[in-house]
Amino acid sequence: MDREAEFGRLYATHRATVHAYFVGRTGDRWVAADLMQEVFVRVWQRLSELEGKSSDGQRAWIFTVARNLSIDAHRRQGTRAGAEEALRRQPPPGPPATTTAVIAAERVAVLRAAIGRLPEQQRTILALTAAGGLTSTEIATALRVPAGTVRYRLALARRGLATALDNYDNPPAATGER
């Protein structure tokens, strides 16, 4: 396989998950796109280091680069502090046309805000699952944490989000009314 074809295969396989990882870390899909590009520039320039590695090994290598870049980005820009705000800033997917669509869009907005409030580790794992399509075992390989830890953090994140949606659907009764 020639160099560009091999790179194209790696890009097609991992770009969505790397992007999802950075969405979880930064909260902004365009910042995430920039960081994803930096990761794949390194993959392109150091492709020979990935040759001969297993699929899991390639994912681990790519995510090591991603983690290092993410740490650098945090140091440079303080993206952690802006993550929640960035997640809230993102507009809903499109203009709703019906009452059902309005409610759906509002629930997604509630969800987005709740995701922004999650601890970063939970948010990253949630993004890798929901937007990146990785299993807990694959996330464990990529992030080098035990699979049980991934499942625990994911369960905590989902519980928090379910509570937020439940509060939206069934708002607590106002107090102090007669």
Add this chain to the structure above:
Amino acid sequence: MNLDDALADWAAATRLPDNTAAEIYQRIIATPAPSALAGPGLNPGWWRRFTAECAVRAITSTQPVPVGRLIPAG
């Protein structure tokens, strides 16, 4: 709409559009090949730095030594 449906909508709004991903791909493969970045030969900047350093040393060697730096004869 349950949590999974809401998460799927959030993920769809978060993912990178395919055309943007394709543009990024094209930008990456347009970057110089690694062979141009680090080949077996000398780094292209090496000769420039070497000659500059030689020139600095040649000029410095013609300057009188500052009095304070003279080592008194034993």
